[in-house]
Amino acid sequence: MEQMDLLLTGIGCLATPAGDVLRSGKEMQEIQEIKDAAIAIQGGRIALFGAEADVRNKLKGAAITETLDAGGRLVTPGLIDPHTHLVHGGSREHELALKRSGVPYLTILAQGGGILSTVQATRASSEQALYEKAYRSLDTMLMQGVTTVEAKSGYGLSLEEELKQLRAAKRLNETHPVDVVSTFMGAHAVPSEYKGRTDAYVDLVCAMLPEVAQEGLAEFCDVFCEQGVFTVAQSRRILLEGRRLGLMPKIHADEIEPLGGAELAGEVGAISAEHLLAASDEGLRQLAKGGVIPVLLPGTSFNLGMNKHARAREMIDTYNLPVALSTDYNPGSCPTESMQLIIMLASLNLKMTPEEILTACTINAANAIGRGRQIGSIEIGKRADLSLFDAPNLAYLPYHFGINHTFGVIKNGQPLVWDRQMIYAQAGKGESVS
Template identity: 75%
Template structure:
């Protein structure tokens, strides 16, 4: 064995989904491998060895070790993956809080020019540097909460130049920040004010000008659309996603968040990698997801923040439809302004009735699968990227149990310490 660059010792309990490069389905989500008194050896950016500390040390006899760090008896898990965020945006929308609390529906706020359209105005007015600094601050918070990879959607520009501006910011952050970003083009987030009453014309602009330019500049891996009553219809959503596929962008879809429109069925039909929200998805829609191998990405922070009585049917998705459920923050300035994946874990336990083991799976290997990275991240196993989160918790169940705080002690990203003792270890 060659030199080991970093050895993590004194791990009280290591928890990880089993080895594999695909998501965990249904009851498989409850299977978690645990190793007490563990250690992890890292070479470069990859995991070279892991197991009980005694076994690891015995295999490293005579091997040069560059650096050794102690996990101080804490819980160690794969780095968390957040597969649905709206990271790059201008402004904030705390002014809408009283409207929401007085019962004004989300779609009505949007129809009045608020909601997404309010953020569009702020994002268009912001410079690229202003957007980068704001997003960097949120990305730092995510890293401090144990997140090592995120998906970042555009969708607050809704014009060619402003969508490109958002995607350029995400690309810059991916090259400069410890957290890895994968980008999603979401020009189909809303119909901009200048196209009010002319949604089909906006869709034409999106597919004829925006998609080709995004693809030619290599600024996105995925294409997403808000398929919802009063936003984009099934035919409009199908056209956007099919055209995206033609340009090499993998389809995702905001589906059946508020109305059972048929977005889940569309996701299965077109072979989307993920369908997201799904609060109002029908049984037929969930069957379509299962048949199409689509990962359902659930966003319990959004239904919680909007004060909805209805939540995604996670138990049925797992137990009846045998779906590989993933969890995400949906970080955005309107319906879910939080960067805390650990808050999402608690809400998944409380409102989605998911077990701690299912929650870990949903925030690691299944979340990685939702962004096409399960072969690289999402579990602690030989050859995978050394993305590791160290948590000040005695057990996995402690994370959703003791809520409202950040349990992260340390984060190792690509084999380098990025957070230690709850503090950023780099200049970020």
Template identity: 65%
Template sequence: MEGKTIQLLVHNIGTLVTLQGTAGPRTGLDMSEVGIVEHGAVAISDGEIVAVGREEEVRDQVKGLEIETELDAGGRLVTPGLVDPHTHLVHGGSREHELALKSKGVSYLEILAAGGGILSTVRATRQATEDELYRKAKDSLDKMLLFGATTVEAKSGYGLTVEDELKQLRVTKRLNETHPVDLVSTFMGAHAVPVEYRDRPDDYVDLVIEEMLPAVRAQGLAEFCDVFCEHGVFTIAQSRRILQVAKAMGFGIKIHADEIEPMGGAELAGELGCISAEHLLAASDEGLRAMQRAGTVAVCLPATSFNLRASHARARRMIELGVPVALSTDYNPGSSPTESLQLVMTLACLNLHMTPEEVITAMTINAACAIGRADRIGSLEVGKQADLVIFNATNLAYLPYHFGINHVDAVVKSGKIVVHEGQLVKERFS
């Protein structure tokens, strides 16, 4: 460390949650081992962590070095920056009119079959300009940052034409270049069958494979490919075709699996070696075991279940079987219109029966694994990107216990203070 300048020293941390000790996702009992350090500090140089641990030890390590800025955590709780591994960030319009339909018992798939749901958002997204989509998505991304998210996955899937899918993905790329939050881009042209292909879904699958995927790859607009494998959307056979081609083209692969009916999507995720499978409300034990063998991360979305008044993913069973569990908002304009990972914390504890320790693991290192970023984010360790959150709390349990408010005091992203006293630091935004 000789010769370095410490650009930021976060000190006087009451409880420091490091998640140190593993390169891959945590499973089983290890999800409860979160690496707590009392009276901690974190030293940062060039956007990376250079020392972390008890404050007296960290100060010894940086003794004699210039410290440009010290940030007093005031005895508060500090965690790694939260990671949101499943969102539909870029879209046009909103769907508040569907709330009354849901209250009357109209199901998600019934709304979709009637031309609403995803297809309603498709119409709004096609009509919107890139600048309009950018401004709307930036507003949501600002909110996510204020709630503690420092890395966010963003899916396309509301264009369903070659150009409109590319339009969404270009907005994601632009946001990644201009906003402090890091975005991980996922192509999801197979999010729904558009109206113009309603009677010939296999032709639409051909379009996704033959035109969309090559165009996305040629322009370098996405790292992953996702498919909505569900009754009335894409079959197991169609999903397998798309994901196999995407994998052969070099995309990482994900799948919306067994959200509403037990289709065998979890089994397919294990068969193909998907990096993650999402939703999983109806996943079978056989499917979960296939995921465990493949190392596929289960991304659970309790805010979606809450909003749809649906059953919940069997997170306790997943943990028992050794499946790595991550959590996400599933931010989207229909089934989960929330940017708050802190709300998801509460829902995961109450409805998925997860402990606060399991929840923070699922929102940091395991979520980072679900988007292929665990080598850089998800824990507070020397050499990793300096992403961390200071919460107005003294312990982990307080975050899900006291729900409905924002506990974030400050956020450090890549070594820079981007939220301070609960407000965005605007000069950090390009």
């Protein structure tokens, strides 16, 4: 090894799941921890890691372009947010009083609020305005230690408007240092102009899919399979058509009512089923049988003031499922970009351990968006996506809540955040927002 681009030394605790594959059930507890560690990076990828003395010994005689001292901090793989509604117009703070007075979410939607309110704001926004708003959210996520996010469309609900969202997301992936993975979700709600004609709108969504696939604007296709939105049969039709065109199925399943979305996810070979608060025992069995990743969103049940949460402990202990975690960042049910809030809520309300939480936010989240071989763990040859936290160990992150622990973020071997300051102007992919 004659040349290293970056040597990260002084790591108090390096914590990572091992390997590329999903960690299921008890495997989610298996975290590799190395005290007094170092990581060597070459060409944007991890070249060496381990105890600092061992790494330095192996690097004797090598030229090192830059050395950074982690100052005894915790270092993990970069966090991954595998379920967001990143690109949207407007906000919905006016619905807060309705929610707090006990008006159900589906009632707000039926009255033209909820998703439909954001559809109006998104349709009224230019692609540039959507891009700039989402760019700022990506900055916030980056400062939380997030290096990759998934972004769903679904606030356009017409071909032109859905393409507008997806094109904004594509441009964000090309220009912002955080990687953006796109999902087409034209079946997020039934637009007002199709009220009472859901089957006709399903026809329209299926007609949108070829252009989305042809332009390469999305990797996944998602559907909100829920009472009052899309039935299991309607969802099946959309997901199978998307799969035929090369878009891997995802599904918003059993968020409020046990409609059978989890069972459908197993049937169609979805990569992930998301929410799952009301999933039945049979639904969880079908997820396990179908190899589907449950993506849990504890911020949503928390913000909606719900008395129940996804059954993470049963998913892990009984059904041996590979749980992932995400923010569900959106303007209505969960308007937060904070993965560190999700870490705390996973501990408090889902009863997950710090080790399970790290696994869920890294390697399992990576696999939920088809990126397990590239990111999600600290492994030789993987992308050097790293987060540095002002914390002595993993348990400190959910324990000391309500603050941002992020000290630094390294993406593809480039420091983007250091000493709690954004420095990525020198390291980003391209244009920025003034």
